[in-house]
Amino acid sequence: MKLSVMLTQLTQGMFVSVEIFLLTLLFSLPLGLLVSFGRMSKNKVVSAIVKFYIAIMRGTPLMLQLIVVYFAPFYIFGVNLKGFRFPAIIIAFSVNYAAYFAEIYRGGIEAIPKGQYEAAQVLGYNKVQTFFRIIFPQVLRIITPSVTNETITLVKDTSLAFVLAQAEMFTIAKQIAAKEASVGPLMVAGLFYFVFNFVVAYVMDRIEKKLNYY
Amino acid sequence: MNEKPILELKNLRKSFGGNEVLKDISLTVNRGEVVSIIGPSGSGKSTALRCATLLETMEGGSLAYKGSVAASDEDGTMRYSDKQELKKIRRCFGLVFQNFNLFPHYSVLKNITEPVILSGQADKKEAEERGLKLLERLGLKDKADAYPSSLSGGQQQRVSIARALAMQPDILFFDEPTSALDPELTGEVLKVIKGLAAEHMTMVIVTHEMKFAREVSDRIIFMENGVIHSQGTPDELFNSDDERLNTFIGKLEN
Numbered sequence: 190m191k192l193s194v195m196l197t198q199l200t201q202g203m204f205v206s207v208e209i210f211l212l213t214l215l216f217s218l219p220l221g222l223l224v225s226f227g228r229m230s231k232n233k234v235v236s237a238i239v240k241f242y243i244a245i246m247r248g249t250p251l252m253l254q255l256i257v258v259y260f261a262p263f264y265i266f267g268v269n270l271k272g273f274r275f276p277a278i279i280i281a282f283s284v285n286y287a288a289y290f291a292e293i294y295r296g297g298i299e300a301i302p303k304g305q306y307e308a309a310q311v312l313g314y315n316k317v318q319t320f321f322r323i324i325f326p327q328v329l330r331i332i333t334p335s336v337t338n339e340t341i342t343l344v345k346d347t348s349l350a351f352v353l354a355q356a357e358m359f360t361i362a363k364q365i366a367a368k369e370a371s372v373g374p375l376m377v378a379g380l381f382y383f384v385f386n387f388v389v390a391y392v393m394d395r396i397e398k399k400l401n402y403y
Numbered sequence: 404m405n406e407k408p409i410l411e412l413k414n415l416r417k418s419f420g421g422n423e424v425l426k427d428i429s430l431t432v433n434r435g436e437v438v439s440i441i442g443p444s445g446s447g448k449s450t451a452l453r454c455a456t457l458l459e460t461m462e463g464g465s466l467a468y469k470g471s472v473a474a475s476d477e478d479g480t481m482r483y484s485d486k487q488e489l490k491k492i493r494r495c496f497g498l499v500f501q502n503f504n505l506f507p508h509y510s511v512l513k514n515i516t517e518p519v520i521l522s523g524q525a526d527k528k529e530a531e532e533r534g535l536k537l538l539e540r541l542g543l544k545d546k547a548d549a550y551p552s553s554l555s556g557g558q559q560q561r562v563s564i565a566r567a568l569a570m571q572p573d574i575l576f577f578d579e580p581t582s583a584l585d586p587e588l589t590g591e592v593l594k595v596i597k598g599l600a601a602e603h604m605t606m607v608i609v610t611h612e613m614k615f616a617r618e619v620s621d622r623i624i625f626m627e628n629g630v631i632h633s634q635g636t637p638d639e640l641f642n643s644d645d646e647r648l649n650t651f652i653g654k655l656e657n
Contacts, residue, residue: 307458308504312518312570313493322517326508403508403550 195365195374202358203381209278209347209357210385214340216283221290228295239291246288252349255281259353278350286343293335297328330400337393344386358382407470408433409495409574409605412455416463417447424450426629428464432574435603439616442626443651448609449501451626452578455607456498457489468495469573494522497567501579503559505551505566511538512547515566522570530569537565541595557588561595568599575599577608593619613652617641625651 227239246254258281262268270277301324309319348359362378410432417425424447432438440448453459455466457473460483465475473492474483483489506514515534519525525533538544541561551559560580567575577596581589593615599606600619610616616623617637624634625648633640633648641652 302504304500304502304504305506308500308506310458311456311493311496311498312566313490313522314518318521323506330508403552 195377198361198365199358199374199377199381202356202361202378203385205350205355205357206344206347206359207385209282209350209355210344212279213282213286213343213347216279217286217290220283220287222294224287224291225294225298228291229298243288243291246285251281251285251346252352254285255349255352257281274353274355278353278355282343282346286339289339290336293332293339294328296335297332298324300331301327333393333397333400337390337397340389340393341386344389345382348382406434407467409469410455410607411467411470412451412464413466414464415451415454415461415466417450417454417459417461424629425454428626428629428631430455430607430624430631432605432607434573434605436621437600437604437606437608437619438622438624439620440607440609440624440626441611441613441616441651442624442632446626447629448626449578452498452576452607452609456496456576457493458498468492471495494570495573496576497570497572497574498576498578499560499563499567499580501582503551503556503563503583505559505563507551510548510550511543511554511562514551514562515569518566519569524570533569534565537568538562541565555588556584557591560584560588560592564592564595564599574605574607577606577610579609579611581610581612627651 224239224243227235228243230236230239255278259270259274259277262270305323305327306319309323314323347357350357351360351363354360358378358381362374365374366372408431410430412428412430415425415428416423424445428447428451430438430451440451442448450459454461461474461476461481463476463479463481466473467475471488471492472484473489474481476482484492505511509517512531512534515537516527516530519530519533520527524530535544535547538547541564543558543561543565546554546558546562551562554562560583564580580596581592584592589612593612596606596608597615597619608616608619620637622634623637623640625632625640627647633643633645635643640648643649
């Protein structure tokens with residue numbers, strides 16, 4: 190196989206990886222905030238359920254979760270998700286990452302001094318205004334380094350989609366490697382992930398600097 | 404003068420986990436009055452202030468601003484007014500905290516203007532004019548665009564006073580406004596409060612600064628163990644022959 194053919198195939202795979210990455214962030218970041226609210230809820234039932242959900246998400250392999258999301262509907266309800274492979278992957282990634290992000294949000298929110306809420310209350314801010322104007326912007330600054338960590342992990346975790354035979358970069362690299370009996374394609378894939386993460390780290394660093402204005 | 408008292412707090416009771424910190428506190432403040440609350444740590448001064456500013460819930464007694472009832476107990480259960488009413492009542496007072504509680508991610512000016520704008524009192528332009536005027540008065544005009552973290556403690560506390568004043572409250576509460584400051588910075592903050600007193604701003608000040616309380620107050624309240632031990636004009640209190648009061652004042656003056 191010519192190098193150019195291999196690179197083309199790998200690049201196509203990379204686009205799928207990037208797609209998984211971006212869609213997962215898009216859904217898991219807001220979902221994580223909701224989950225963190227549930228986790229901190231004064232309602233004991235809600236917080237217990239959310240705690241259990243987080244425990245499962247963090248306590249079992251993401252690979253297993255991918256398999257469960259894709260195949261469980263068939264084994265339990267007889268519904269075949271064929272053709273919904275990609276959405277299943279996004280769902281599995283999103284609910285998994287939301288659990289991690291939720292705990293990061295919680296750490297950030299709990300780090301804000303009580304006095305900030307009290308000052309806002311006395312000055313007439315309602316609860317929504319207090320959260321989104323006073324608390325959340327400060328939380329963002331606190332959590333950016335942890336979010337960067339998770340985001341970088343996510344780049345590499347997208348390779349787990351190979352377990353559902355999704356044609357992302359790692360799956361393709363493995364196929365070519367097997368066909369050509371060479372580790373070359375896997376090395377190239379490794380380089381792709383590295384460059385991808387280099388860009389992610391750079392972007393996150395810029396965001397961090399931007400948030401450090403005060 | 405038939406105006407209702409700005410603040411009317413009656414028979415306030417409050418406990419934390421079985422420990423009764425406020426036993427029976429009543430305090431009426433009329434427009435233009437400056438009242439200082441003094442007393443040893445743990446006497447309940449700050450808790451009383453926090454109940455009056457709705458940061459803590461009362462367990463007994465009643466609270467009203469300008470005749471509007473915020474809370475009252477009926478047959479032993481506390482009833483707070485509805486959200487709308489409480490929102491209206493919160494407009495009556497401002498509070499200056501011991502540790503400022505400025506919003507660190509906002510510039511000095513935005514700290515002052517945003518609450519004004521959100522409350523609907525003024526539009527952005529008007530609020531900024533109001534804010535800049537206050538900053539000028541407090542000697543901080545050049546700090547309008549600075550962030551709180553770049554200011555000294557005294558400057559931060561003056562900003563937080565400006566922030567409270569911008570809302571044009573009927574009464575301003577101070578919760579140990581200089582306790583987090585060194586003596587030099589304390590002076591600049593006390594000067595500002597004295598200036599407000601001279602303009603007959605209605606104020607309730609919890610403080611450990613005896614000399615200041617004596618100079619600035621119309622009335623001083625001495626609290627101990629959750630009750631008002633004694634109260635009166637500064638002269639009455641400082642010339643009292645009550646032994647406990649004298650020990651306390653004497654200790655702090657030296």
